[in-house]
Amino acid sequence: MKETETGIEITLEIVCGKWKGLILxxxxxxKPMRFNQLRREIDGEISSRILSRELRKLxxxxxxxxxxxxxxxxxxEYRITPYGKTTASFLTxxxxxxxxxxxxxxxxxxxxxxxxxxxxxxxx
Amino acid sequence: MKETETGIEITLEIVCGKWKGLILxxxxxxKPMRFNQLRREIDGEISSRILSRELRKLxxxxxxxxxxxxxxxxxxEYRITPYGKTTASFLTxxxxxxxxxxxxxxxxxxxxxxxxxxxxxxxx
DNA sequence: ACAAGTACTTACAATTTTGTTACTATTCTA
DNA sequence: TAGAATAGTAACAAAATTGTAAGTACTTGT
Numbered sequence: 001m002k003e004t005e006t007g008i009e010i011t012l013e014i015v016c017g018k019w020k021g022l023i024l025x026x027x028x029x030x031k032p033m034r035f036n037q038l039r040r041e042i043d044g045e046i047s048s049r050i051l052s053r054e055l056r057k058l059x060x061x062x063x064x065x066x067x068x069x070x071x072x073x074x075x076x077e078y079r080i081t082p083y084g085k086t087t088a089s090f091l092t093x094x095x096x097x098x099x100x101x102x103x104x105x106x107x108x109x110x111x112x113x114x115x116x117x118x119x120x121x122x123x124x
Numbered sequence: 125m126k127e128t129e130t131g132i133e134i135t136l137e138i139v140c141g142k143w144k145g146l147i148l149x150x151x152x153x154x155k156p157m158r159f160n161q162l163r164r165e166i167d168g169e170i171s172s173r174i175l176s177r178e179l180r181k182l183x184x185x186x187x188x189x190x191x192x193x194x195x196x197x198x199x200x201e202y203r204i205t206p207y208g209k210t211t212a213s214f215l216t217x218x219x220x221x222x223x224x225x226x227x228x229x230x231x232x233x234x235x236x237x238x239x240x241x242x243x244x245x246x247x248x
Numbered sequence: 249a250c251a252a253g254t255a256c257t258t259a260c261a262a263t264t265t266t267g268t269t270a271c272t273a274t275t276c277t278a
Numbered sequence: 279t280a281g282a283a284t285a286g287t288a289a290c291a292a293a294a295t296t297g298t299a300a301g302t303a304c305t306t307g308t
Contacts, residue, residue, distance in 0.1 A: 005167075007222025008145045008215060014225065016140045018266070021132045035285050043129075047267060052286060062228075072274050073284035083228075090217040091132060097214055098131025101138065104186075104207075142296070159255050171297060176256060196304050197254035 011090070014061055019046055019054045021091065024080070027064055028088055032079035063087065135214070138185055143170055143178045145215065148204070151188055152212055156203035187211065 015021050022042055027033065033041070039051050046054075055078055058064045063084035069075040139145050146166055151157065157165070163175050170178075179202055182188045187208035193199040 005222075005226070006146065006149060007219035007224075007226070008149050010222035010226050011218040012140060012145050012222075016136060021136050022130065025130060025132050036283080047269095048286065049268085049288090050266060053266095061225075068285095071284095073276085074274090074286075076285060086221065090214045090221055093214040093217065094135040095131035097210065098129075098134035098136075100131075101185075102129070102131070102134050160253080172256065173258090173298085174296060177296095192255095195254095197306085198256075198304090200255060 014063070015087065015091075017054075019050065020058060021094075023051075023054055023058065024063060024084065024087055025091055025095070027078060027080040028085065028091065032067065032077040034075065034077055038078065058084075138187070139211065139215075141178075143174065144182060145218075147175075147178055147182060148187060148208065148211055149215055149219070151202060151204040152209065152215065156191065156201040158199065158201055162202065182208075 015024065019042070023038065026038065026042060035048075035051070035055075038055075039046060039048060042051075055064065055066070059066050059078075062081060065079050065081050067077045067079060069077070139148065143166070147162065150162065150166060159172075159175070159179075162179075163170060163172060166175075179188065179190070183190050183202075186205060189203050189205050191201045191203060193201070
């Protein structure tokens, strides 16, 4: 970490990417979850290799915890830590903002579709 | 955009990556800025190609605005839009959280350093 | 006349992230 | 006795992101 980094950069390093935000979000709202359970419930099909890697990163950063029951067949649970829970402060707002943005851009696209159709009707 | 996406995913698509969060953060707190001015002030040296691309993405998403004064030599300013200003709701918290995390992980590293030194003194 | 600055773009290269496939040992279920 | 499920890992491949170098047309300052 450079000295000059803003908090933004640091937070993005931790939460950015295709999966980490989602995993955190899931674990913030559900009980501790087992590996394959998480895999099934995350939409968009995450591979086990990727899930494994992302979980380790989050664990290394102290946001989640790995609980190994040391049995066969293996049982491992992942649970959010108290520190991980503090990410809710911005994840909640990001979620709301994202939903709002989705509504906006959907209507923008719809408008573009209508304009395109009109142009087609006129010149097509 | 898939139907099943959470707000988190959508927001991350927009703000994620090495530069976009920083650029937004900069424009949230400063007056409209010119291209090379932004380039100079962003720490970590962003290339003009990358800056150009990131600015266009943010413009496409309606978060910033490009004002072309149409003069020679060229003068173009980038300014945050009212909609872009709404990202402050989570960026502010992300910034605070990131600074806090930095403090934490710095002290963790310091602790690791002390422990390593102690082990060296005992066995080295 | 020459260097420096303006806001970029193009062609290309390196790096990082993400994904696929196949595999492990063991137990439970049909 | 075959098949599924458990939590992963290793070797490899593709895709996305980020970067570098050079160039554009024009003006200002030395």
